[in-house]
Amino acid sequence: MKVTVIGCGRWGSFIAWYLDKIGHQVVLYGRENSKHMIRLQEKRSNGLIEIPKTLRLETDLKQAVLSDVIGISINSQGLRNLVQELRSYHPKHKYFVLCMKGIEISSGKRLTEIIEEGIDSSNKVAVWLGPGHVQEFYKGIPNCMVIDSKHDKAKELLVLSFSSDLIRFYYGDDLIGNEIGAAAKNVIGIAAGMLDGLNLTSLKGALMSRGTREIARLIKAMGGSELSAYGLCHLGDYEATVFSQFSHNRRYGEMYVKGEEYKDLAEGYYTVEALIKLGKEYKVELPICNAVHQVLYNGQQADLELEKLFLRSLKKSFK
Amino acid sequence: MKVTVIGCGRWGSFIAWYLDKIGHQVVLYGRENSKHMIRLQEKRSNGLIEIPKTLRLETDLKQAVLSDVIGISINSQGLRNLVQELRSYHPKHKYFVLCMKGIEISSGKRLTEIIEEGIDSSNKVAVWLGPGHVQEFYKGIPNCMVIDSKHDKAKELLVLSFSSDLIRFYYGDDLIGNEIGAAAKNVIGIAAGMLDGLNLTSLKGALMSRGTREIARLIKAMGGSELSAYGLCHLGDYEATVFSQFSHNRRYGEMYVKGEEYKDLAEGYYTVEALIKLGKEYKVELPICNAVHQVLYNGQQADLELEKLFLRSLKKSFK
Structure with a gap:
């Protein structure tokens, strides 16, 4: 699948690396002036591992949102602003996967609520949660994680497409509990x-x-x-x-x-x-x-x- | 209170040390030929800490069971034999506190069941469970533990008598759950x-x-x-x-x-x-x-x- 990961910090760049590794076509998006993106562009490294050439670095959000699946890994309190930006590109029929943990302070809302309110209802929102250190994943040490969504088909598609020997995904069945717990x-x-x-x-x-x-x-x-x-x-x-x-x-x-x-x-x-x-x-x-x-x-x-x-x-x- | 601790291994000798420290009159019982007891008698030490003089070492079970409270810290599969021995001294109106974790393999019974079946019903049985490393307690690092019993008054007496700045006891309210869980x-x-x-x-x-x-x-x-x-x-x-x-x-x-x-x-x-x-x-x-x-x-x-x-x-x- 064509996947974009928005957010090129420690976790976002790991997710992009992982999805590339298991065979997806991956775009990693970061703002032009982001220190992480500048390092990635200059050194093809996130400080922990080399980023393969098959992984495309992108600083134009309009281009980034063209993928079928859009993972997001940024700081939680910044999600609402990102969603505002995404809206201007009118994404439709996409899968948004939140690879981040938090609750919006101002509203007390869960992150899936914020994104669902801001984008077209033809898009399906999921979360990718659970344990795992990027440092250990890079060493090949496996772990279990969880994907949850209101949409059963989205959940199944993502679990099947994203599972590998390194990450074993389980199906979540309680979005409220999983988001608040995480x-x-x-x-x-x-x-x-x-x-x-x-x-x-x-x-x-x-x-x-x-x-x-x-x-x-x-x-x-x-x-x-x-x-x-x-x-x-x-x-x-x-x-x-x-x-x-x-x-x-x-x-x-x-x-x-x-x-x-x-x-x-x-x-x-x-x-x-x-x-x-x-x-x-x-x-x-x-x-x-x-x-x-x-x-x-x-x-x-x-x-x-x-x-x-x-x-x-x-x-x-x-x- | 007069307290005997039966079993002078790592945990038993710690409990005796602790109860002595908080002001009880403590007897620590071990068999005459036990390597732990021999070391205690020879060196007044359990290998980790010095045993104070106020703590009486005892190898005669008959003398040991004269205390009001009898703590037991031995290996679980040996409890039934100990209870047989204790029976011969006809203990009555005592508090037995099991400071040990296990299930009898042959019967699948919980440890309180084994002791209750073997002694007079005027005795009250309790358990002392929960986390804590003896090494850390000796350094003065506090922890929380739990005392549970079918008998509310026994539980209250023990929690109040045994709590200190080093161990904060909580009241258990599920003997089955606490014993199996431990x-x-x-x-x-x-x-x-x-x-x-x-x-x-x-x-x-x-x-x-x-x-x-x-x-x-x-x-x-x-x-x-x-x-x-x-x-x-x-x-x-x-x-x-x-x-x-x-x-x-x-x-x-x-x-x-x-x-x-x-x-x-x-x-x-x-x-x-x-x-x-x-x-x-x-x-x-x-x-x-x-x-x-x-x-x-x-x-x-x-x-x-x-x-x-x-x-x-x-x-x-x-x-």
Whole structure:
């Protein structure tokens, strides 16, 4: 298939590399002035791996949207603007695959909602979620991921076209749960990093147990299936997010509590703001998200907030 | 309170040390010829920490059972024999606290069932479960654990008497779920070690997601609460079991697939045999337990069994 990937950062350039590798005709789009695109054009490398010649680099969005399938991997809060831009090219009968995790802060909306509202209804929207480090995929270490969509045929087409020995795709069956779960795991990742930074790594077990619970409650309140919090999109991504040295969110949390400088804010920084809003809207208590939010947005001390969470609660039940 | 801990291995000697430290009168019992007891008597050390003088070492079981509370930390398959021995001293109105994880292979029984059947009904039986590495507790790194019992007052007494800044106890409310979950986590730990040994560490996310699911199904079929698989006793213990360098079961799985020599069989080796039986009895599919069992008991190849589990399944659903 002809596939375009919009967004040429670490994950976007990996997806383009992967889809090229398994035989698709791939275009990788980035803005002309993007530092990632400039490096790709100059060095044919994304800093981790060489980009094969069969993969076409493109900086004209009009050309990029001509493919049948359009993957998108940009920062979540920028999706609405991209959709506005895409609209001007009137894409129709295409498959849009969101390869990104987040929730829009201003609206509390899921990413598929934002794109569906902005484009013609002949297009079908799907998500590609789940665990996996690009560094390990490049080494040939396989993993399982998930594709979900409201449209069964789109889901089947994408799973069949995108599966390989490197990535085994499963069929998602709960778009709300998978999107919220995938976004929320980044916040749990930040909390995990804070525990690491505070020398409380042992509490990551308790964090996993309570983290999944609160996200399960939110998903249920929003109309999804509680069990999705325990699926690939959320708990299944904890190895990558809560434990791995490669996890950007975990590292960000660790550096934050250690007072070290970090270059970029982690995606979970934005997601936690959106989750707090959703928690209020759906009347769901989110103690871990709340603790992370108190620390990052209100300057509360991480050690006190996290100890309160696990070690000083007077409630009888753990959940 | 006067507390005896029966079993002076790594965990038993830690519990005795801990209860002494928080102010109880503690007796640590071990058989006269036990290598652990001999070392304790000779060096006043368990190899990791010095045992304080206030802690009495005892090799006479008759004397040991005089305490009000009797903790037990031995290997699961030996519990029935110990209970036989305890019977001869006719203990009454005592609290027995099982600080151990497992299922009896021959009967498929939970450990509280074995002890309750063997002693006078005036005694109350509880379990002390959850995450924590002795190495980290000795360094002062805190964790959360759980105490469960059919008897609410026993549970409350134990939680209140045993909680401290180092261990925050929560009240369990599902004895079946907590016992099965705690035992089963050792099998997931072996599977995790196998993945590590096969350079498939990334699949530990998928392992956590599917591992909790199958154990949740088993717990439910046995009459417990599905959610317990996601509580402290099981998922909450994954940091310690699935990721930590200190996890005996994880290390055993890793050494097994690498063909390295190991000194002791891990507890999960016995538990998986019991779980397979329970799965048949309650008609619950346990794919991960089954894969571990196929490898350890039937000589199947770990790489094939584990890849089949995650990467080659033709089923649409992940769960």
